[in-house]
Amino acid sequence: xxxxxxxxxxxxxxxxxxxxxxxxxxxxxxxxxxxxxxxxxxxxxxxxxxxxxxxxxxxxxxxxxxxxxxxxxxxxxxxxxxxxxxxxxxxxxxxxxxxxxxxxxxxxxxxxxxxxxxxxxxxxxxxxxxxxxxxxxxxxxxxxxxxxxxxxxxxxxxxxxxxxxxxxxxxxxxxxxxxxxxxxxxxxxxxxxxxxxxxxxxxxxxxxxxxxxxxxxxxxxxxxxxxxxxxxxxxxxxxxxxxxxxxxxxxxxxxxxxxxxxxxxxxxxxxxxxxxxxxxxxxxxxxxxxxxxxxxxxxxxxxxxxxxxx
Numbered sequence: 001x002x003x004x005x006x007x008x009x010x011x012x013x014x015x016x017x018x019x020x021x022x023x024x025x026x027x028x029x030x031x032x033x034x035x036x037x038x039x040x041x042x043x044x045x046x047x048x049x050x051x052x053x054x055x056x057x058x059x060x061x062x063x064x065x066x067x068x069x070x071x072x073x074x075x076x077x078x079x080x081x082x083x084x085x086x087x088x089x090x091x092x093x094x095x096x097x098x099x100x101x102x103x104x105x106x107x108x109x110x111x112x113x114x115x116x117x118x119x120x121x122x123x124x125x126x127x128x129x130x131x132x133x134x135x136x137x138x139x140x141x142x143x144x145x146x147x148x149x150x151x152x153x154x155x156x157x158x159x160x161x162x163x164x165x166x167x168x169x170x171x172x173x174x175x176x177x178x179x180x181x182x183x184x185x186x187x188x189x190x191x192x193x194x195x196x197x198x199x200x201x202x203x204x205x206x207x208x209x210x211x212x213x214x215x216x217x218x219x220x221x222x223x224x225x226x227x228x229x230x231x232x233x234x235x236x237x238x239x240x241x242x243x244x245x246x247x248x249x250x251x252x253x254x255x256x257x258x259x260x261x262x263x264x265x266x267x268x269x270x271x272x273x274x275x276x277x278x279x280x281x282x283x284x285x286x287x288x289x290x291x292x293x294x295x296x297x298x299x300x301x302x303x304x305x306x307x308x309x310x
Contacts, residue, residue, distance in 0.1 A: 004100075004170040005029040008060055008072040010091050012048065014133035014262070015104055016078035017140040019148075019176070020057055021050040026174040032060040032072070034091060042138075049139040062090050071096025074167065077103045077114070081277040084110055088117045095122065100163055102126045102150060106195045106262075107277040108188060124163055125184045126150035127191045130251060132209075132259040143256050147177035149191070151184045186239035189229075193240060194248050196278050197226035199263035200299040203273060203306070206264065210257025219249070224295040229282055235289035267303075270310040275303040 048055045079087045103110040115123045131146030171178045181187040201222040233240035266273045279300035286293035
């Protein structure tokens with residue numbers, strides 16, 4: 001396979017728009033955003049405003065798949081977990097024999113679902129960590145772009161697989177920050193731990209990052225959910241430890257105090273949250289390995305109650 005020269009963004013919310021803006025600004029390769037007719041009309045009229053700058057990303061009409069051999073080299077998926085099934089259906093005609101698919105979804109299961117649809121060889125593991133993007137209407141703002149962590153399950157420095165090397169080279173050209181961890185599965189669990197804690201606690205407390213930076217009670221509420229996942233990780237051998245709480249808290253202190261998690265943004269906008277992918281998954285994993293999960297069960301019930309009260 002040659003170098004990556006064409007990219008399709010599936011999901012142009014806060015994260016998708018932020019990543020697309022970095023790629024577009026670099027002038028590296030061609031970029032398009034997948035859009036059905038209603039979205040295409042809205043995007044064409046409003047554009048995308050990212051950190052105060054308008055972008056008119058070229059659109060890929062969902063109803064007009066590319067000709068064979070013209071599929072994008074890289075598909076970057078940035079939808080919510082509850083949108084994954086429809087996203088897979090919509091993007092299927094755009095995934096060609098040489099396409100790679102990179103999922104920036106929260107949670108632990110999107111790569112398996114994408115691999116089932118398109119083949120494991122097309123789907124490295126991936127996540128984005130440290131981004132504080134917020135979207136309101138067509139405007140996305142962020143102060144921290146974060147880094148995309150991706151790779152095979154195991155990655156040895158100096159001996160990356162061809163697909164990992166191709167993506168890394170493209171990200172270098174675009175100025176996109178990235179990390180290729182030695183143990184990518186552990187990294188996915190680390191990101192999941194963060195979401196299980198800060199996303200859910202912020203949604204219940206209606207609190208931005210600053211509350212967790214300042215108040216020990218909020219911090220311990222967040223840690224309660226995270227510690228349950230650490231116990232599950234120990235049982236499953238995926239590598240999380242108590243030291244990961246300190247690592248996350250150091251990152252948290254560097255985020256804007258007024259910035260909000262994606263789940264808090266969903267609650268404030270009265271949208272469906274990803275609670276099934278977060279607390280729901282922790283509860284299921286806990287039952288599987290015999291680890292009690294009372295904090296996540298409480299979060300699940302509270303957040304589902306919030307959703308049903310919209």
